[in-house]
Amino acid sequence: xxxxxxxxxxxxxxxxxxxxxxxxxxxxxxxxxxxxxxxxxxxxxxxxxxxxxxxxxxxxxxxxxxxxxxxxxxxxxxxxxxxxxxxxxxxxxxxxxxxxxxxxxxxxxxxxxxxxxxxxxxxxxxxxxxxxxxxxxxxxxxxxxxxxxxxxxxxxxxxxxxxxxxxxxxxxxxxxxxxxxxxxxxxxxxxxxxxxxxxxxxxxxxxxxxxxxxxxxxxxxxxxxxxxxxxxxxxxxxxxxxxxxxxxxxxxxxxxxxxxxxxxxxxx
Ligand SMILES: O=C(O)C(=O)C[C@]1(C(=O)O)C=C[C@@H](O)C=C1
Numbered sequence: 001x002x003x004x005x006x007x008x009x010x011x012x013x014x015x016x017x018x019x020x021x022x023x024x025x026x027x028x029x030x031x032x033x034x035x036x037x038x039x040x041x042x043x044x045x046x047x048x049x050x051x052x053x054x055x056x057x058x059x060x061x062x063x064x065x066x067x068x069x070x071x072x073x074x075x076x077x078x079x080x081x082x083x084x085x086x087x088x089x090x091x092x093x094x095x096x097x098x099x100x101x102x103x104x105x106x107x108x109x110x111x112x113x114x115x116x117x118x119x120x121x122x123x124x125x126x127x128x129x130x131x132x133x134x135x136x137x138x139x140x141x142x143x144x145x146x147x148x149x150x151x152x153x154x155x156x157x158x159x160x161x162x163x164x165x166x167x168x169x170x171x172x173x174x175x176x177x178x179x180x181x182x183x184x185x186x187x188x189x190x191x192x193x194x195x196x197x198x199x200x201x202x203x204x205x206x207x208x209x210x211x212x213x214x215x216x217x218x219x220x221x222x223x224x225x226x227x228x229x230x231x232x233x234x235x236x237x238x239x240x241x242x243x244x245x246x247x248x249x250x251x252x253x254x255x256x257x258x259x260x261x262x263x264x265x266x267x268x
Contacts, residue, residue: 003044003167004033010123010143011096016075016165017046019266028120031063037168038067045069045168050211051079052162054101060166061215061227064184070174070259071182073167077266081122081156084148085129085136092117094125095138098163103138106155167261176234178260180210185246186217186225188253197249198226201242207232233260 006013007026017024021044027033030047037045048057081103083093093100093107097118100107107116117135119125125137130147137143141150166182187194202209211229232239234257247255 001044002042003046004036004042005046006030006033006048006121008121008123008127010126010140011121012077012079012140012163013046013048013121013165014123015140015268016048016077016266017044019075019264020044020046020073020167030057030059031066034060034063034067034069034168037170038069040170043169044072046075046165047168048098048163049074049166050164050213051098051102052160053156053158054098056213056227057098058215061213064227064258065186065215065225065256068171069168070171071166071261072169072173072175072259073261073264074180075165075167075264075266076162077165079156079161079163080141080154081138081161082141082144082150083136083152083155084126084139084141084144085151086133086148088149088151090129090134090136091115092128092132092135093138094119094128094135096120096122096125099125099138102156102161105157106152110152174257174259176260178233178262179231180263181230181232181234181239181260182258183228183230183243184225184256184258185228185250186253186255187250188217188223189250190222194249195226198246201245201249202230205238205242207238207242235260 002023003021005017033045094117122139129137208231213227214224217223
């Protein structure tokens, strides 16, 4: 199996992708990954979707609306960040914006004067630190290699830090089997009780929501798409009935079924 994920080699995404593919290619952005899977250029894509400290990776949510893809697996992985640099003194810390945010308290208390530089991935930050002795990186500790020292480990603001990734496939590989399902609902409507009407079909069938996130549709202020995960499969009659009912609520909008899947836990 061939997969594409956020590169270069050594990102957390790379570690997650290794759990589902033998051959891995790298992209510079999440949107680029989703685009290549949607156009069937590659069998699988692995993208981060949410972090336990920082919340949603909004670029991922928006790309799932823009391109037609299926979610076929979710991967949950602990995130333990290290500070890597050529020397103990540096002026800049370069890393992915999510990683910088996950270490905000540590950075503010230990290095209040450094400049934070968001780059396209943690591994890109490592490259910056390798090429410039005034730059430190936040990344996986095993990225240090010969040129960088591990100045500190476990610098994330909470030890329970974890990120959830999804494995994407072309839309015709969407599965109805699995214990979880991801949906996107765009009601294209606004009236009192709308959200209640969207959630009640799940509640009355005892379907548990594991996540609901609203994203602006981009068309006008106050107009939202809802990213919803449920602990039930599309193969289940209760799920089908709930979705039929929701379809009647969102007559001018749409309901997208990204697919049903199971969860993998990746530690190393
Ligand atoms: O930069 C990386 O290493 C990534 O794989 C991206 C990413 C993210 O976007 O959330 C993945 C896991 C961590 O939460 C930090 C960064």
